[in-house]
Amino acid sequence: MRYALITDDRVEKLYGQAFCTHLSSLDLDVQLFSFPAGELSKTRGTKEKLEDALLSENFSRDSTIIALGGGVVTDLAGFLASTFCRGVELILIPTTLMGMVDAAIGGKNGVNTEHGKNMIGSLYASQKLLICPEFLKTLPESEWFNGGVEMLKAGLVADAEFFHEFSSIPIPEAIDRAIEIKRRIIARDPHDKGLRRVLNLGHTIGHALETLSDYQISHGQAVAAGIVLEAQMSYEMGILKKEALDQIKQRFPPVTLSFDFKSIFDVIRRDKKGEDGCPRFVLLQDIGVPLFAEGAYCTEVPYEVLQKVLNDAALCSS
Numbered sequence: 001m002r003y004a005l006i007t008d009d010r011v012e013k014l015y016g017q018a019f020c021t022h023l024s025s026l027d028l029d030v031q032l033f034s035f036p037a038g039e040l041s042k043t044r045g046t047k048e049k050l051e052d053a054l055l056s057e058n059f060s061r062d063s064t065i066i067a068l069g070g071g072v073v074t075d076l077a078g079f080l081a082s083t084f085c086r087g088v089e090l091i092l093i094p095t096t097l098m099g100m101v102d103a104a105i106g107g108k109n110g111v112n113t114e115h116g117k118n119m120i121g122s123l124y125a126s127q128k129l130l131i132c133p134e135f136l137k138t139l140p141e142s143e144w145f146n147g148g149v150e151m152l153k154a155g156l157v158a159d160a161e162f163f164h165e166f167s168s169i170p171i172p173e174a175i176d177r178a179i180e181i182k183r184r185i186i187a188r189d190p191h192d193k194g195l196r197r198v199l200n201l202g203h204t205i206g207h208a209l210e211t212l213s214d215y216q217i218s219h220g221q222a223v224a225a226g227i228v229l230e231a232q233m234s235y236e237m238g239i240l241k242k243e244a245l246d247q248i249k250q251r252f253p254p255v256t257l258s259f260d261f262k263s264i265f266d267v268i269r270r271d272k273k274g275e276d277g278c279p280r281f282v283l284l285q286d287i288g289v290p291l292f293a294e295g296a297y298c299t300e301v302p303y304e305v306l307q308k309v310l311n312d313a314a315l316c317s318s
Helices: 009-025 044-056 071-086 097-103 133-138 141-158 160-168 171-188 195-200 203-212 219-236 242-251 261-268 303-317
Strands: 002-008 029-035 063-069 089-094 108-113 116-123 284-286
Touching: 002 009, 002 071, 009 029, 009 063, 029 044, 044 071, 044 108, 063 071, 071 089, 071 097, 071 108, 071 116, 089 097, 097 141, 097 171, 116 203, 133 171, 141 160, 141 171, 141 195, 141 219, 160 171, 160 242, 171 195, 195 203, 203 219, 203 261, 219 242, 219 284, 219 303, 242 284, 261 303
Parallel strands: 002 029, 002 063, 063 089
Antiparallel strands: 108 116
């Protein structure tokens, strides 16, 4: 058995070399491969370079991919593992809060294209997942925010108590509860045909903002804005009460859009949940209660409502 340790150049300096040395000391045949850190590296081109590097080093069907890093690393390495030699064993070791509570849970992998985020990928679960909160000691403040957004999202779609009490829950317990929420949802819909879509709350708009900004807006910032705007749509459609909307807004930074409606609409209409070029959104009936929408858990928002919500947010930021 050979092991390919895949990471980015930032994590490589912090943990990669030491981790590789440790595995080698256990008489494991391990080789490290890295790529430039950041969303701009999450592409088909980077995947191809890694595949060629593995093949040139004679890695084959009996290899194991170890992904050590944040969401970009686990998404990219997971996609690679699902296709390399038609599928090899995968071990995920997330090093960021968002990776621990979201990206590494559930088997969704993928890469970005100029047409949108995660537009090409696979569903391929890891054989092993190792969660080690010690990695969080070197986490920058921005990454704490990114992970916190995904944890609050889990409460919004499935656990109102967790959402309301989030700020008072110790981090190790909050991580466990966020993971449990996501796993509970995925267990009921492993192939993303209905209920699992609630985990995309805020992501339809969030992914569009990331794409339009060329990933200068972080995932957490973009999804936080998306959650607020999609909650606003729920309110405008008479689905969500004002009190609940206000509670959601209190948890996230004010939305400041720097893109016009047409630019955003052109991206969100290509979202994977859309049908016939019409974007669909996860809407909320209440905190912890997503809109059932005949079992699809995402629904088309009237064009006028979508335009009003996005235009109002753009006006507020000008």
